[in-house]
Amino acid sequence: xxxxxxxxxxxxxxxxxxxxxxxxxxxxxxxxxxxxAGRVYSSLSRTTYFRDSSFDKYTKGDQNIYFLGTVHSxxxxxxxxxxxxxxxxxxxxxPDLLLIESRPDQLANNNFADGPxxxxxxxxxxxxxxxxxxxxxxxxxxxxxxxSTNAERDEHINRNILKEVxxxxxxxxLMGKTHLKxxxxxxxxxxxxxxxxxxxxxxxxxxxKDNRLLYPKGMNYYIQKRISYEKSCIGTVYKTDIWNNxxxxxxxxxxxxxxxxxxxxxxx
Numbered sequence: 001x002x003x004x005x006x007x008x009x010x011x012x013x014x015x016x017x018x019x020x021x022x023x024x025x026x027x028x029x030x031x032x033x034x035x036x037a038g039r040v041y042s043s044l045s046r047t048t049y050f051r052d053s054s055f056d057k058y059t060k061g062d063q064n065i066y067f068l069g070t071v072h073s074x075x076x077x078x079x080x081x082x083x084x085x086x087x088x089x090x091x092x093x094x095p096d097l098l099l100i101e102s103r104p105d106q107l108a109n110n111n112f113a114d115g116p117x118x119x120x121x122x123x124x125x126x127x128x129x130x131x132x133x134x135x136x137x138x139x140x141x142x143x144x145x146x147x148s149t150n151a152e153r154d155e156h157i158n159r160n161i162l163k164e165v166x167x168x169x170x171x172x173x174l175m176g177k178t179h180l181k182x183x184x185x186x187x188x189x190x191x192x193x194x195x196x197x198x199x200x201x202x203x204x205x206x207x208x209k210d211n212r213l214l215y216p217k218g219m220n221y222y223i224q225k226r227i228s229y230e231k232s233c234i235g236t237v238y239k240t241d242i243w244n245n246x247x248x249x250x251x252x253x254x255x256x257x258x259x260x261x262x263x264x265x266x267x268x
Contacts, residue, residue: 051081052202054177056184058192064170065192066093069177070101072116076213076264086118086174087125088208095172098126099164101179102135106229112218113226117257120223122174124216136160136173141238146246149178158186213264220261227254 054069068089076083090098100123106114113120115137123133138156157179165171175183188194230247238244 048080048203048206051085051206052199054180055197055202055205056180057195057197058187059195060192062169063165064195065165065173065187066095066171067173067175067180067183067187069180070116070118070174072118072176074118076121076215083118083121084208084211084213085206086122087210089205090122090125090131090172091129091209092205092207093170093172094129095131095170096168097164097171098122098131098133099136099161099171099173099175100133101137101175103137103139104135104160107133107135111222111225111229113222113254114229116176119174120219121216124218124222128216134164136164136175141240141243146243149182154179154182154186158183158190161187162190212267214267215261215264217266217268219266220258223254223258223261227251227258230254 056067058065058067066089068086070086071078071081074081074083100115100119102112102115102119102123112123114135126133136157137153138160139153143152144150157175161173161183173183184194230251234244234247238247
């Protein structure tokens with residue numbers, strides 16, 4: 001008994017020491033504490049908490065709309081929230097329709113890589129499952145800036161969503177997490193109720209059944225088409241330096257990504 005009390009006393013003193021040390025450091029080096037807090041927050045943002053908080057469910061009558069916010073920096077094997085999780089949601093949910101952050105006119109022209117890369121991955125995955133895909137994004141280079149949104153774009157996206165979901169009972173929407181937040185009040189204003197969506201339900205949808213780190217067939221083909229499209233837009237569709245420079249950045253990133261696809265491989 002005496003030995004146990006001694007151990008507890010030592011443990012208590014160690015805890016008190018570290019608490020005092022942290023408090024002292026926060027006073028002497030406040031920037032250090034901020035950096036530590038930032039690293040902790042950054043780590044947490046990559047956990048399943050962030051993934052779950054970016055997944056909404058809406059209901060209206062017998063219609064269910066699932067809206068999953070993606071991260072444009074995600075990859076095939078990113079921790080906790082990867083392309084494999086997107087594939088899992090599509091396969092486990094089995095929606096009647098998939099809506100993605102791509103422009104309808106570009107999809108109609110067979111430019112399936114329009115928009116963030118995870119949209120192409122999800123598009124091809126859905127097609128392999130026999131699920132129809134529609135684009136709901138909107139932007140034009142003379143009415144905005146690259147990598148940004150505005151009220152006009154947001155309104156067009158909302159109209160496209162409401163138009164495409166009509167007549168479907170179960171719809172999955174994949175867009176960047178910023179659009180998820182912007183669309184919440186807009187969908188509610190259109191009569192869709194933000195419904196209870198438990199962690200268990202979400203975990204079941206995110207559950208990966210096929211762990212193969214491979215891209216869907218056709219991934220590199222459509223990346224090459226997007227590269228050709230961006231090259232054709234420089235100095236024509238894109239008339240300002242900011243858009244032309246953005247196109248050059250995109251081309252470089254896509255060329256690097258094409259190498260990754262070739263090295264990793266596609267599902268045959």
